[in-house]
Amino acid sequence: MNHTAAPRRQQGAIGERRTGIGQILEKHLWGYLFLLPALLIFAMFLWLPIIKGFFYSFYHVDFVKGNTFVGFDNYKTVLHDSDVGISIRNTLYYMGLALVIGFWVPIVFAIAISEVRRFQGILRIAAYLPNVIPVVVLYGLWRWFYDPVGPINAAITKTAGGEGIAFMTDTSWSMISLVFMETWQQFGAAMLLYLAAILSIPRDWYEAAEIDGAGVWMRIRHITLPSVKSLIVLMLLLQLIGTSQGFQSQLAMLDGGPNNATLTYALLIVKYATTRLDLGVASAMGVLMFIVLSVLAIIQFRLQHRGDN
Structure with missing residues (x-):
C-alpha cells in the first residue's frame, strides 16, 4: 500500500x-x-x-483636561434624571401617534392608486412631492399653517365657529401637530414601496377574483394585503426604530416645548451633548437606546421567521 x-x-x-x-x-x-x-x-x-x-459611556468626557473614568455613574445619572422619564413617555406617545395617524396612510394611498386605471403616474408624483421639500421650507410652511391666524385656524373658525386651536402652544396638541406634519411630508416614500410591491402581484389573481365576483374590498382583503404582509411588518419595524429616534422636528419647531411636551428621548440626548455638555451621559443614553432597539429588532426577526415557517 x-x-x-x-x-x-x-x-x-x-x-x-x-x-x-x-x-x-x-x-x-x-x-x-x-x-x-x-x-x-x-x-x-x-x-x-x-x-x-x-x-x-463609562467616562466623564473632557476634551481639554482629558477623560476621567467614572464607571457606571453616567448610567446612574440617566436613571435618576426626571427628564429621562418624561422623554421616554413622550417618545412612546410619539411612536403611538405615528402608528395611529401615519402608518396606515401610505398603505391606503398605495392601494387606492393601484386600483386607479388612469393618471397613476401623476398621482404618484403628487403623493411623493412633499418628500422632496427641504426641511427648512417645511418647518416654515407648517409654522404658518399652525399659526393662530393661519389657514387651518381660519378654516376652523369659519366652519365651526369659536376660537381656533393653539397647535404649537397647547401641550395636548403640540405632539399631534408634529405627527401630522411629518406624515404629510414622509408618506410618499413609503407609499412608493408599497405600490411597487402591489404592482408586482400577478394580475391573473385579480382577474380570477373578478371573474368569481369578488369586489374591490374582497380583492384587497384576500389578495393585496396578504401579498404585502412581509413588507408591512418590515415597514412597521423601520417606523418604530425611526420614530424612537425622532428629535429633528421637535427641536426645530418647539425645542422640546411647550413645558417639555415634545421632549423625546433622542432630543434629550442631543441636549445633554450640546447644551449640558455632558457627552458621557449622552453616550450612556445612546447605549441604552441601542440595546433596546437591538432587542426589538431580534424579536421582530424571530416573529417574522416563525410566521414564514
Missing part, C-alpha cells in the same frame, strides 16, 4: 481550493476595490462612533 497517496491527494485538494479562492479574488478584485471606499466610510461614520459611544 502506498502511504504517500493520501497526503498527496490532500495536498492536491488544498491546492485546488487555494486555486479556486485565487480565481474568485482575481475575478472579483476590482469589484472589491470599488466596494472598499464605501465600507471604509460606513465603518468610519457608523461603527466607529458606536464603539466610541460605548467607550465614552
